[in-house]
Amino acid sequence: MFLNTDWVQVGDTVLRAILSLVTLFLITKLLGKKQVSQLSLFDYVIGISIGNFAAEMTINVESQYMNGIVAVIVFGLVAYLISIWTMKSIKVRRFFMGVPTPLIQNGKLLQKNLHKVKFDINDLLEECRSNGYFDISEIEYAIMEANGTLSILPKGEYKPLTVQDMNLKAQKQGLCSNVIIDGNIMSNNLENVHKTEKWLMKELKIRGRELKDILLATIDVNEKLTLYERNNNEKAFDVLE
8 A cells, every 4th residue: 555655645745734734824823813712603604714725725636736825815814804894893893793692681581582593492591501500590681792602690699799798808819920830940930920949949848849849830919829749639838928
């Protein structure tokens, strides 16, 4: 079987695959992260079409390289121009991206809107359960977003308690800094939280840990140091004041 393989054609296919991958990557970078994380119907159609062109360019060795590349670029540019257009015009945005559709309003099911988004009652119940609501009587509003996700506002009596409701003092919130990753100290991140490697090594020594045994270490805005060891046993330690 290998003796009869046309290696020239195999090499051509490899080259086509690399070209299609590079082209797809560049077009995806042009369109932005929304193309991946928040697919509207229009984004979905564009994504499928571009993927199809790239696959055809890779597999169909009888076609010219440029045919597939030009097709991908044209579709990518059209999608990019339309995304710019939708940012400037509400009407265009509604046409291409769609609009949110309420499915539950004031605690009542909107059957007409369910039919409009091609949802039956079982689909709605499944989405509600996925959002943590097993009893739809707890829901005040449920809205189908343009990208197909369901946003839910619970009734007042079913809203979770907040720090404000309990008159408690809230801790300062913010992002954690990764100061150790896979046994390596992230010096820049340490500087950003105004800590030094000497301080970090001292904290590890206090807790009886070695740098090579730490898979991940983070510091939050309240200066709490959390260590995650390689043995998958998660252990957290507070910073000594």
